[in-house]
Amino acid sequence: MKMNKYIVWVFVLIVFTVCSSQATPSRRVFILGIDGLDPTILEEFMDEELLPNFKALVKEGDMARLTTTMPPLSPVAWSTFITGLDSSGHGIFDFIHRDPVTYLPEFSIARSIPSDVSISLGSWVLPLKRASIKQLRKGTSFWEILEKQGVPTTIFRMPVNFPPNSPGYSLSGMGTPDLLGTQGGTFTLFTTSPPPQASRISGGRFYRVAVINNRLYLRLEGPDNPFRKETLSSLSKTNETHHRAKLGLDFKVFVDPKNPSAKLEVQGQEFVLQEGEWSDWILLEFEAIPYLVSVSATARFYLKQVQPDFELYVSPLQINPEDPAMQISTPNNWSKQLFQKLGHFYTQELPEDTKAFSAGVFSGKEFWEQSQFVYVEQMKALRHLLGRFQEGLLFFYFSSVDQGSHMLWRYFDPKHPAYVNDPGLQDSIKTLYREMDEALGLIREKLEKEDTLIVMSDHGFAPFYWQVNLNSWLLKNGYIHLKDPKKHNFPLFSNVDWSRTSAYSLGLNGIYINLKGREGQGIVLKGEDYKGLMSRLERDLMSMTDLRNGNFPVSFVRRKPRQLLENHGPDLIVGYRRGYRTSWESPLGGFTTEVFEDNHNAWSGDHSIDYRLVPGVLLSNRKIKISNPALYDLTVAVLDEFGVEKLPEMIGQDCLEDKD
Numbered sequence: 216m217k218m219n220k221y222i223v224w225v226f227v228l229i230v231f232t233v234c235s236s237q238a239t240p241s242r243r244v245f246i247l248g249i250d251g252l253d254p255t256i257l258e259e260f261m262d263e264e265l266l267p268n269f270k271a272l273v274k275e276g277d278m279a280r281l282t283t284t285m286p287p288l289s290p291v292a293w294s295t296f297i298t299g300l301d302s303s304g305h306g307i308f309d310f311i312h313r314d315p316v317t318y319l320p321e322f323s324i325a326r327s328i329p330s331d332v333s334i335s336l337g338s339w340v341l342p343l344k345r346a347s348i349k350q351l352r353k354g355t356s357f358w359e360i361l362e363k364q365g366v367p368t369t370i371f372r373m374p375v376n377f378p379p380n381s382p383g384y385s386l387s388g389m390g391t392p393d394l395l396g397t398q399g400g401t402f403t404l405f406t407t408s409p410p411p412q413a414s415r416i417s418g419g420r421f422y423r424v425a426v427i428n429n430r431l432y433l434r435l436e437g438p439d440n441p442f443r444k445e446t447l448s449s450l451s452k453t454n455e456t457h458h459r460a461k462l463g464l465d466f467k468v469f470v471d472p473k474n475p476s477a478k479l480e481v482q483g484q485e486f487v488l489q490e491g492e493w494s495d496w497i498l499l500e501f502e503a504i505p506y507l508v509s510v511s512a513t514a515r516f517y518l519k520q521v522q523p524d525f526e527l528y529v530s531p532l533q534i535n536p537e538d539p540a541m542q543i544s545t546p547n548n549w550s551k552q553l554f555q556k557l558g559h560f561y562t563q564e565l566p567e568d569t570k571a572f573s574a575g576v577f578s579g580k581e582f583w584e585q586s587q588f589v590y591v592e593q594m595k596a597l598r599h600l601l602g603r604f605q606e607g608l609l610f611f612y613f614s615s616v617d618q619g620s621h622m623l624w625r626y627f628d629p630k631h632p633a634y635v636n637d638p639g640l641q642d643s644i645k646t647l648y649r650e651m652d653e654a655l656g657l658i659r660e661k662l663e664k665e666d667t668l669i670v671m672s673d674h675g676f677a678p679f680y681w682q683v684n685l686n687s688w689l690l691k692n693g694y695i696h697l698k699d700p701k702k703h704n705f706p707l708f709s710n711v712d713w714s715r716t717s718a719y720s721l722g723l724n725g726i727y728i729n730l731k732g733r734e735g736q737g738i739v740l741k742g743e744d745y746k747g748l749m750s751r752l753e754r755d756l757m758s759m760t761d762l763r764n765g766n767f768p769v770s771f772v773r774r775k776p777r778q779l780l781e782n783h784g785p786d787l788i789v790g791y792r793r794g795y796r797t798s799w800e801s802p803l804g805g806f807t808t809e810v811f812e813d814n815h816n817a818w819s820g821d822h823s824i825d826y827r828l829v830p831g832v833l834l835s836n837r838k839i840k841i842s843n844p845a846l847y848d849l850t851v852a853v854l855d856e857f858g859v860e861k862l863p864e865m866i867g868q869d870c871l872e873d874k875d
């Protein structure tokens with residue numbers, strides 16, 4: 216069809232009039248995502264005049280509590296923000312899901328699929344197809360929708376986006392493993408005296424070493440060698456035990472006999488560390504096939520102690536952004552471009568080494584120092600991204616407030632069973648909030664009035680005083696039966712008699728009914744049996760009593776909707792009162808003699824409780840137009856800022872006023 220010029224002009228005019236009668240879409244939207252930023256703590260510090268930039272933003276725009284998800288866990292909450300859907304839509308219910316057939320825990324964010332096509336050459340196996348990793352979150356992300364409408368997006372370390380999925384720029388965050396494939400990373404400690412329980416400590420590898428003639432010859436182990444037969448056969452589901460062929464690299468340490476320092480020689484890189492000093496990022500190449508294939512990583516070395524015990528910490532092996540062994544960015548080479556601008560940086564999820572701290576390898580001061588490295592790197596990245604931010608959407612994520620509030624809570628809360636009076640750390644959480652204020656200051660400086668600024672968190676925070684072993688409680692109340700009732704300390708439900716067990720707990724807040732036809736050895740029938748059991752459980756949970764102090768630890772239970780019976784999510788989600796959380800053993804099917812115990816772990820703050828008690832926060836330079844905004848409303852608001860309609864399946868509504 217041909218149109219003459221006049222008709223085209225009329226058409227353009229009509230479109231122009233229609234569009235301009237609505238609000239003009241924003242040129243730039245900046246979202247600052249701060250994991251675990253708590254509205255009450257934020258208000259307290261604002262009242263103390265510690266956060267001038269937050270205060271100015273509230274004055275200019277608005278602030279509200281942001282309703283989080285149940286359970287209020289980061290993977291669940293961020294998935295809801297990303298997709299505008301609840302758990303039944305995006306499929307993420309916890310950090311940990313279970314395989315219904317085996318009752319074994321599985322990581323909820325991503326799953327690796329080994330390559331099944333290979334050829335054998337002696338003891339070598341050459342995979343013809345690369346093993347792949349599948350992201351498990353369902354639904355469409357708001358940045359995919361925006362990119363489709365021509366809005367350029369940059370998504371920096373968004374949680375639950377691994378492997379990263381975006382037509383624009385993105386760097387993956389929570390869910391990204393270290394080179395060993397472990398979540399949260401695995402540190403290494405070379406020490407002349409490993410702790411007695413070293414083999415049972417999760418998140419770290421301990422190697423006993425000896426200093427002979429002031430020298431140490433050490434081997435840093437890498438991931439399994441994907442090219443060796445032993446590795447591939449160990450992936451088979453049989454129970455044969457295989458010795459795994461590991462990649463590794465040898466390095467030398469020369470201890471100074473006079474001073475508390477040492478010289479390290481790692482693959483041709485020489486550096487001297489004083490006791491208590493950290494190295495820069497050191498490049499590591501693990502040879503998989505000599506001279507042909509190597510796997511690249513980076514790590515930082517920390518000489519914790521020279522005398523009387525020698526202790527050398529090596530950070531979790533990072534996927535090298537310059538030469539990533541797994542995809543961590545879109546486009547694939549964006550991590551390399553970032554490296555060229557920023558130098559090396561932590562690429563694993565949540566890089567603050569909470570595990571080294573929990574294991575006693577780090578003191579509070581050492582943890583603080585290490586987490587400040589992360590903050591400094593992230594600020595450098597923020598400056599760089601702000602510098603190149605011309606149009607569209609920029610999302611930037613900080614993990615420091617969440618990780619710090621987990622680990623440093625006990626330093627300022629004298630009511631905590633693990634309270635530590637340490638003047639050096641009592642204000643550390645305050646400092647973390649001030650650092651976020653500093654970041655906000657940079658952002659506000661860069662943005663113009665017509666740009667939209669959103670600051671948001673996925674959930675708030677609460678103290679973690681007391682643990683509840685939900686599985687032990689289910690056992691005491693007759694829902695679980697053991698094969699050998701005299702033995703309690705078995706992980707992964709290994710002592711559970713499934714033929715007499717009606718419900719079990721897995722993950723941080725979930726309870727699953729041992730349903731016939733759905734669970735591997737299910738016994739509970741669908742229909743009346745299931746319904747009756749659910750009601751009884753709800754009643755029992757709500758009246759659960761901690762006899763040590765008379766508290767009722769559970770304040771909320773969410774029941775799975777009937778139509779979702781076959782869905783992989785838990786049948787009941789348990790919400791604790793402030794102060795309580797699930798125990799350390801229960802989430803992976805472990806039992807303890809006592810149901811309730813004090814929490815003496817360095818991990819002393821938490822948020823996996825009743826979602827109504829730990830809302831997140833929303834601040835913006837736009838007014839907030841609905842009274843109880845939720846994470847899924849914010850998704851719609853972000854789209855609306857660019858004049859883009861929400862998808863029909865999205866459950867929220869626009870919560871931000873358009874700019875005038």
Ligand SMILES: [Zn+2]
Pocket residue numbers: 251289617618621822
């Ligand atoms: Zn957290």
